[in-house]
Amino acid sequence: xxxxxxxxxxxxxxxxxxxxxxxxxxxxxxxxxxxxxxxxxxxxxxxxxxxxxxxxxxxxxxxxxxxxxxxxxxxxxxxxxxxxxxxxxxxxxxxxxxxxxxxxxxxxxxxxx
Amino acid sequence: xxxxxxxxxxxxxxxxxxxxxxxxxxxxxxxxxxxxxxxxxxxxxxxxxxxxxxxxxxxxxxxxxxxxxxxxxxxxxxxxxxxxxxxxxxxxxxxxxxxxxxxxxxxxxxxxxx
Numbered sequence: 001x002x003x004x005x006x007x008x009x010x011x012x013x014x015x016x017x018x019x020x021x022x023x024x025x026x027x028x029x030x031x032x033x034x035x036x037x038x039x040x041x042x043x044x045x046x047x048x049x050x051x052x053x054x055x056x057x058x059x060x061x062x063x064x065x066x067x068x069x070x071x072x073x074x075x076x077x078x079x080x081x082x083x084x085x086x087x088x089x090x091x092x093x094x095x096x097x098x099x100x101x102x103x104x105x106x107x108x109x110x111x112x113x
Numbered sequence: 114x115x116x117x118x119x120x121x122x123x124x125x126x127x128x129x130x131x132x133x134x135x136x137x138x139x140x141x142x143x144x145x146x147x148x149x150x151x152x153x154x155x156x157x158x159x160x161x162x163x164x165x166x167x168x169x170x171x172x173x174x175x176x177x178x179x180x181x182x183x184x185x186x187x188x189x190x191x192x193x194x195x196x197x198x199x200x201x202x203x204x205x206x207x208x209x210x211x212x213x214x215x216x217x218x219x220x221x222x223x224x225x226x227x
Contacts, residue, residue, distance in 0.1 A: 031213050033215065033216065035218070040150075040201060040221075040223075041220060042117075042218045042220040043203065043218040045215055045217055048213060048215050088156065090216075092214075098161055098168050098169035099144045099163075099168075099205075099207050099209055099216060100146065100158050101146070101158065101205075102158065103148075103155060103156035103157075104155075106155070
């Protein structure tokens with residue numbers, strides 16, 4: 001079953017603008033990870049945020065996590081045409097003993113040059 | 114360090130046949146997980162192997178099976194293929210040490226069942 005739900009499903013912006021994607025989940029988690037996928041290819045790992053962290057940065061990426069609301073957001077600043085891709089959040093549940101990730105359906109981002 | 118590799122990259126089979134997909138994890142990674150991605154169902158967890166043992170299994174029929182070898186390489190097998198098995202099959206590897214393990218994905222195997 002899909003635990004994470006990304007919002008919006010699709011987002012179209014101009015180069016240079018910021019893009020914000022949101023993710024909600026249902027159970028207690030160990031961590032939440034964001035991935036990018038270009039045109040049905042493999043998933044590229046972007047960032048992992050631990051359940052005890054609230055915010056994390058990596059280059060132009062900023063991820064927040066609110067465990068009380070069971071939600072996360074991914075902000076891409078100063079977007080580029082090369083950022084055009086689908087973005088997925090994935091949660092590792094807190095039950096432990098497994099590396100299983102539960103994915104959302106993704107946000108399709110289009111950055112227009 | 115080499116990334117996760119999957120072979121073959123593309124595969125075309127007919128209904129009723131079986132298929133074996135292979136995944137080589139990043140060196141030093143002990144956990145390998147498999148996922149199926151379809152337009153309708155999205156990314157769904159198939160199973161995870163750690164130290165040659167299946168540690169978790171998703172909600173897929175018994176036609177889907179896998180194994181892991183002592184060098185951490187993994188294979189998954191699908192028997193009696195159905196049209197609905199057409200999908201992108203992704204494997205991911207991680208160190209599986211502690212609670213906060215990044216998982217790295219391979220490029221996937223695109224399976225088409227005719």
